[in-house]
Amino acid sequence: MRVGLDVGGTKTDAVAVDDSGTVVARVRLATGQGPQAVIATVLEAVRALRESLDAGAAPFTSIGIGIPGQVMPGTTRVTHAVNLGIDDLDLAAAISPVLSLPVYVENDVKAAALGAYALHGAASQSLSSMAYLNLGTGIAAGIVEDGVLARGRHGSAGEVGHISVDPAGPLCRCGQHGCIEALAGGGAIAQRWGTGAALPVKDVFDASDAGDPLAQSLRAGLAAGAAAAVRVLVLTVDVDTVVLGGGVTNLGDALLSDIRAQLDASAAASPFLRSLCLSERVALLPLGSPAAALGAALLGEARTPEGVLAHG
Amino acid sequence: MRVGLDVGGTKTDAVAVDDSGTVVARVRLATGQGPQAVIATVLEAVRALRESLDAGAAPFTSIGIGIPGQVMPGTTRVTHAVNLGIDDLDLAAAISPVLSLPVYVENDVKAAALGAYALHGAASQSLSSMAYLNLGTGIAAGIVEDGVLARGRHGSAGEVGHISVDPAGPLCRCGQHGCIEALAGGGAIAQRWGTGAALPVKDVFDASDAGDPLAQSLRAGLAAGAAAAVRVLVLTVDVDTVVLGGGVTNLGDALLSDIRAQLDASAAASPFLRSLCLSERVALLPLGSPAAALGAALLGEARTPEGVLAHG
Structure with missing residues (x-):
């Protein structure tokens, strides 16, 4: 045992x-x-x-x-x-x-990737590779190919949170502008929202639904950043599936719908992305898993x- | 044989x-x-x-x-x-x-990655993983880990050219805006330069040296796009080395210096990137190899x- x-x-x-x-x-x-x-x-x-x-x-x-x-x-x-x-x-x-x-x-995050692979792989026999994308205070991914965790030699495998996807984007705590984490990390969103709410990202979603413009902009950035991470993982490693987990995914289907809408919009603009069916390749780790x-x-x-x- | x-x-x-x-x-x-x-x-x-x-x-x-x-x-x-x-x-x-x-x-490009690994690995015994980044008319990479080519199952491994790194960037032939290929691909640069020169990227570098503002902007975009591809490859796969090849690398050291300057600038802004020593991890495939x-x-x-x- x-x-x-x-x-x-x-x-x-x-x-x-x-x-x-x-x-x-x-x-x-x-x-x-x-x-x-x-x-x-x-x-x-x-x-x-x-x-x-x-x-x-x-x-x-x-x-x-x-x-x-x-x-x-x-x-x-x-x-x-x-x-x-x-x-x-x-x-x-x-x-x-x-x-x-x-x-x-x-x-x-790398341990969670192995666990998510075991959980998800059991449900999907044909899974050969998976990325686990952790949307928490910060953002990082773990990549599992044929059951083996990609560790890299310098420890930076899966550090997609610090890939910049917008040079005009917000300053990241790492020093770059427009990092995926600066857009979609729970910590960065809480800081820019600034209300000190106990569940800041949930608060942003609620305020966005109520029409608050800052909340809507933060929510759009979260979806854009997470969708960018999915594209990076599939276009670099060609993982079969990107499983989303971490504290921010407590938002559940509202979050998944936002991310899928971003992936669908880029697929509508790009036949190449459309051929990759990205929207169908993202899944949420079950809550409490x-x-x-x-x-x-x-x-x-x-x-x-x-x-x-x-x-x- | x-x-x-x-x-x-x-x-x-x-x-x-x-x-x-x-x-x-x-x-x-x-x-x-x-x-x-x-x-x-x-x-x-x-x-x-x-x-x-x-x-x-x-x-x-x-x-x-x-x-x-x-x-x-x-x-x-x-x-x-x-x-x-x-x-x-x-x-x-x-x-x-x-x-x-x-x-x-x-x-x-994937074949070239295997060949570059054999050539580069022979010179560097400790090389465990490498990305070959092809800067040609288009942009794509091949990833070799422990001597094995990463193929992926859907054929999109290494397709870093179509990762968008600037939502306000130029329209890519794939339909997205600000793809690495739209910034740094020889075809995209030739189209935006528009002189019909036989060696368009060489022409852009010469005109940039002579002070032409459009040429300077295209040249900066080439370096920014290539540097972004290097960051994506190291932060996602943690390859030891990124070897650059393809027609655009005929520009040689002028190109490599531009790309290293971009990597050094982001390292100066970000302690995290600085710790990765990216500038030292890029190399040019020898001309005619x-x-x-x-x-x-x-x-x-x-x-x-x-x-x-x-x-x-």
């Missing part, structure tokens, strides 16, 4: 996955801040998962952790996890000795393509 | 490659127009290659053909090769029976990663 954890800025989602790839237990708890508290959260999540299972359940064989920071390919060290108060931490070095289990670590935690659980076996394919 | 052909709109470049991956013979001849004339060109190129070799040279074991058209992954059928007057032609069906050899067919013909020769063995890696 494998354990997978999605250690988020406020909550940690933990699952236990059996050999057939099925989630057999799931617990959620608050995430502590700072290296020691994050390690304590991981240990507590593993304990709670164990407790939620029957006494006769199989032992845990590995722990995978998805975490919002940079993880250099092939290492278990996370850096720049600013939302967790972690600057530099080797999670395996801290946790393996305590639990006596192999620990795998991956960026949370444990994609990142499931993907984290699969990390150990994802070192070999065959392992993941067995779960596809 | 393998044969590789780069069947271009006006000229065909043909090489014979020995088992160590070395080009041992090369011939160039004019390309005929239309299906029958193109087949005759291929047969004549193979005959001329044979004639240029010693009588004791090893027999030919396969023929690979790179051709400017759409080739669905895994087939030998080319469609929409408009510059050759070919609408739909199965090259293997036409040529295999005559020469009694296996025939492989690939889009010319037989990349596409060499890559076409490698197509047969490129079906398995090990085969190409042996040449890396």
Whole structure:
């Protein structure tokens, strides 16, 4: 039995996955801040998962952790996890000795991509490649081809959020103008909306429906940025499907309709884009899906393509 | 001994490659127009290659053909090769029976990517992934990871020329505005320059040096579009290196300096981009290099990663 954890800025989602790839237990708890508290959260999540299972359940064989920071390919060290108060931490070095289990670590979006592939691949037998596009505070994608996560060697695979698609667009926190993230990232939208609402993007959608011009412009930028990310992923990597997830996708069908309308408009203008049927190739990750935690659980076996394919 | 052909709109470049991956013979001849004339060109190129070799040279074991058209992954059928007057032609069906050899067919840019990887990989042992960005009449890229060409399943992998990076940019022949190809494609630049010069992009560079404002604007757009393509390739696929080739790169260092200046300017504005050292990761394919013909020769063995890696 494998354990997978999605250690988020406020909550940690933990699952236990059996050999057939099925989630057999799931617990959620608050995430502590700072290296020691994050390690304590991981240990507590593993304990709670164990407790939620029957006494006769199989032992845990590995722990995978998805975490919002940079993880250099092939290492278990996370850096720049600013939302967790972690600057530099080797999670395996801290946790393996305590639990006596192999620990795998991956960026949370890349872990979610593996999980979304397993979830989506199970529903669609013919899926050979997929991008998971995370629309959260920031924007990034994870790319899975034939069951294997594209990691790249410098860690920038899937960083489509910082591709500029409009030189006259808003300034991005990265320093460029018109990045996809500056248009469609939840953080950038909240900042430009400026009301301090608890659910800023939901607030923007509501105000847009009520006719507010700024809200309508922000909402159009969100759809344009997300549609641009879909085009980049299909025209560069030729993924079969782009699965959308992340906090902003809590807006559900209203968001998906906006993005599809943008893709349909560009298809109407361009026979080439029309031939790619982009609008039909985007899908929403089901709300509440444990994609990142499931993907984290699969990390150990994802070192070999065959392992993941067995779960596809 | 393998044969590789780069069947271009006006000229065909043909090489014979020995088992160590070395080009041992090369011939160039004019390309005929239309299906029958193109087949005759291929047969004549193979005959001329044979004639240029010693009588004791090893027999030919396969023929690979790179051709400017759409080739669905895994087939030998080319469609929409408009510059050759070919609408739909199965090259293997036409040529295999005559020469009694296996025939492989690939889009010319993708073939050039394989060849550039073999050429560049031989010089740089640590190269694990590369994009070949073809700056010609149009713009497209071929991506090679660990010696394997990324084909995608729908044939749109590497079609970065039709990613829009400026909604206020010029209309592209594809119907979108501000595509990378509309900014940086030789065809789009020639059309907007409009002098009918034999070497339009060279003419634009000369007029730009002489202070012509339209030429300066077109030249800046070329550099901006090419730099955008480099960013898209690194931020999506995380390739180690982007090798530039195609007719527009006949401009040599003047072009490379322009593109590097654009990448340096965006790095100066963005610490994130600065960390990626993009300017150092672009290189020009040497002028006159037989990349596409060499890559076409490698197509047969490129079906398995090990085969190409042996040449890396």
